[in-house]
Amino acid sequence: MTKTTASTCCYCGVGCGVLIEHDNERILGVSGDPQHPANLGRLCSKGSTLHQTGDLAARALFPELRLGKGLARSRTDWETAMGHAAQVFGQAIAEHGPDSVAFYISGQLLTEDYYAFNKLARALVGTNNIDSNSRLCMSSAVVGYKRSLGADAPPCSYEDIETSDCLLIAGSNMAFAHPVLFRRLEAAKAANPDKRIIVVDPRRTDTCEIADLHLAVQPGTDVALFHGILHILLWEGWVDRRFIDAHTEGFDQLKSLVRDYTPALVSELCGIRVQDLMEAARMIGSAPSFLSLWCMGLNQSSSGSAKNSALINLHLATGQIGKPGSGPFSLTGQPNAMGGRETGSLANLLPGHRDAANAEHQGEVAAYWGVERMPLNPGLSAIELFEAVRAGKIKALWIACTNPAQSLPNQALVHEALAGCPFVVVQEAFATTETCAYADLLLPAASWGEKEGTVTNSERRVSHVRPAVPAPGEARPDWAIVCDLAQRLEKQLRPGQPSLFAFANPAELFDEYKGLTAGRDLDYSGLSHALIDELGPQQWPFPSGAERGTERLYTDGRFPTPDGRARFIAEQFQPPKEKREARFPLLLNTGRLRDQWHGMSRTGTAAQLFGHVEQALISLHPDELRSRKLSEGQLVRVKSRRGSLVLPVQADEQVRPGQAFMPMHWGNRFLKGLGINVLTQPEFDPLSKQPELKQAAINLQPV
């Protein structure tokens, strides 16, 4: 008999509700949940084909272990696998200290999984070496929100996309990356053609089809653009002096900095017309409400933090925050990057939006967990972590639910690091990922439709992820694998003491974790799995005793800073690290395809999802092809300072002359060599440590 289980899509940060049709054994179909506030029944091509991605041939089904680097892994049982892992990790900690081990986890994990990993690393092992692939995704937005507004909290709701009078979409091909939200925006624009939409993107992406104004800026010049817009807002008197005086600090310093960002200079830096810049400022300055949406185009940058803050400056200067249709709204890439930030799953964070370097925060978390103290050494962020692995400083590395051998920049060094690491554990649902090739121990994990927990989407909405069918083979839920390791390590590291990891199910993990949010900006101490089931998905804060979630933050003009005021951040524009030059005359931009997700671990198993784009291609403007005497489909060798790969070229009018575009998805399963990220660069933002995956200088030659 067919049954239906309500759950949540496992791909992007929109966090759509899905209804899973199943017969208790197999998932038979998926449809959009009309009751879920994020999508109201809609699904995109990825979400609606989730049931086609269950190919067992691609799954990790049993633990596999090898006892030497040159050997093949062979099947083992969980007892042997976990006993061996605990022994190797325990030995590394005993011989080389807690910072000789590290955990690299994922924005695909559920909040309960994240929490278990954090407690394991911080409370038991005693290291801050726990970072996640969210470092590649949202860490610049974290810095932007924290230093400008006082907390890592997107203040808006999806509804604001529909009600806003003016939207600025910067560095986001929302039509492909957040398709259901884009459909909501399209419908709102159709209903209200006076709604103004500005898209800032070096490419003329599909998102630009809805734009009243497309600013095709030179890659990486967003800070100059935002300062230039503020310059005009000031000149025209379109700033909100009352809001600035009542609710902010630092405006005078910013005002004197943006004085130099004249329309003529910004036009030259950004490669756009002065009248288009003026028009963008007019749209923003004259709109009753103003919302900005952004994604990787701002975040994946060596000045990602500055870009985030420069955009937030525009909202503070115009008072366009804390009211319907207004505010700075980062679109989260991954399904639960927000949950990761909440539980402290970046090396510099602690649970409950706390900082790992803050002594007061350390004390609060240590007291809550009943341990003596939190680790004091700074943890390694993603790029630093893999550099440390390559340098031999990490003796045992645990990777969960992510594929760094495809997704990190400068792949040649990542592969070298993984090959040389003495012990690599990969906890993964799909055995086909590039990273699995380096696993000394492969642990099969349950996946979407098979496991339970919660996720937080871009609008701070916490949804219940429910299982519909059993996990295949011997796969286990991620939280259970972590607690198993922790309980074995406790015998070595805390002998005779009560276990910190005696959790029977994800609801118990949630209930312990939520206590760490109490009294914090994200307080969701009033929520539980059962309450979400009763009320539906809820937006935090949802403190104890609340009857419903909070749709909009800062409505009273108070911000979670010590004095309650938001901060203007005054920073000069810095160009991207790599520039075009004679040897590398093209600037490569990377981004998403409509129907693929990240490294294609899951979407790469569904034939239908190759219908839109079949193979990896590099796109150039037709004029570039003509001037290089290249024809469509011709194979070219693309080279950056870090490596090269061979693939066909295609003409694409979306790409400006002097630039090139490649989708981010293709790893070495689909391309000869090390995949697209053999080309991309590891230079990172000094504050967020997010690498500049978006820009690299390249050349190409016919082969």
Ligand code: SF4
């Ligand atoms: Fe899933 Fe995102 Fe598509 Fe919604 S928009 S169905 S969350 S991939």
